[in-house]
Amino acid sequence: MFSDADAAALYDLLNPWDPDRHPEDHFYYPLVMGAASVLDIGCGTGAMLHLARARGHRGRLVGLDPDRVALERARRRADVEWVEGTAADAPKDANFDLATMTGHAFQFLVTDNDVRASLVAIRAALRPGGRFAFETRHPQVKAWQEWRRSNPDDVVELVDATGRAFRVWHDVDSVLDDVVTFHGTTAEPDGTVLRVDSASLRFLDVATLNTFLADAAFTIEAQYGDWDGGPITADSREIITIARRS
Ligand SMILES: C[S@@+](CC[C@H](N)C(=O)[O-])C[C@H]1O[C@@H](n2cnc3c(N)ncnc32)[C@H](O)[C@@H]1O
Missing domain, CATH: 3.40.50.150 (Vaccinia Virus protein VP39)
Known part of the structure; x- marks a missing residue:
């Protein structure tokens, strides 16, 4: 898919x-x-x-x-x-x-x-x-606090070269010492989830x-x-x- x-x-x-x-x-x-x-x-x-x-x-x-x-x-x-x-x-x-x-x-x-x-x-x-x-x-600016679906600046709507539309956003799963684990969600414009990718950043x-x-x-x-x-x-x-x- x-x-x-x-x-x-x-x-x-x-x-x-x-x-x-x-x-x-x-x-x-x-x-x-x-x-x-x-x-x-x-x-x-x-x-x-x-x-x-x-x-x-x-x-x-x-x-x-x-x-x-x-x-x-x-x-x-x-x-x-x-x-x-x-x-x-x-x-x-x-x-x-x-x-x-x-x-x-x-x-x-x-x-x-x-x-x-x-x-x-x-x-x-x-x-x-x-x-x-x-x-x-x-x-010091804790950028990960901006990575949430409830933040309009973090939700990106875009259309690819074939005309397919997407909505992309992030959510944080944990903050342990200086390591932030989060996931990015790629969805249809109506919110139907296509893919979830997790990562950890220091x-x-x-x-x-x-x-x-x-x-x-x-x-x-x-x-x-x-x-x-x-x-x-x-x-x-x-x-x-x-x-x-x-
Ligand atoms: C956010 S992307 C940045 C890609 C590109 N440098 C850019 O500026 O758009 C981070 C990249 O780091 C790679 N990566 C993850 N772990 C790595 C590692 N241990 N050594 C080198 N690259 C790594 C990922 O596969 C991914 O392609």
Whole structure:
């Protein structure tokens, strides 16, 4: 009724990668276009690297993701390399200029071991001095409190290219320490449920994140609280980090 491939297509409809319209995509765009080689970890359906190639990036572009179905969609573009695996499987000694984790993919690293193993592998995939750019939602604004069907801003109505209409929303199942488990529901416009997807995300605070980075021998080159490059303040929704392999 609603396959994994349908869900991957819907992801692209909900999250179109467009640096001209979305500040977060605008932030990553010059980093990617200015890097000789890019490893996009948690690349999902591959939209960021698709656009980089379409806009003339001539270097090595590799997308890595554990989700086989999302990667199948990414493979529509054959002039980018697509690799199935988690961040901890990042290729060693690959000399990448830049590694990215966009769309809050970093928050899928839920346990300390996940975070540590992933950072060790990401560092090893970079050239000396190479950079790792990623963002994680700042826990202070408790964004998960907005993820509920009773919040009109969280309920998205959309129509796909075939004219099929959908309604999508989220609900939180638990908040345990800094890990939030929630599910997303995809339904017909009348509320008939087509699919439910569960996930857990970790909301690291700045000090804990920076300790993990230091332990993995990354130096923090820059850290921002918003997509315009403002500092992290008491209102910041994001922790946006550019870390350098030291
Ligand atoms: C919200 S999507 C973001 C996709 C894309 N980067 C974007 O900006 O639209 C998060 C992605 O992280 C991937 N992911 C989950 N666990 C991961 C892990 N341990 N290592 C790398 N990627 C992971 C998921 O399969 C999913 O494609």
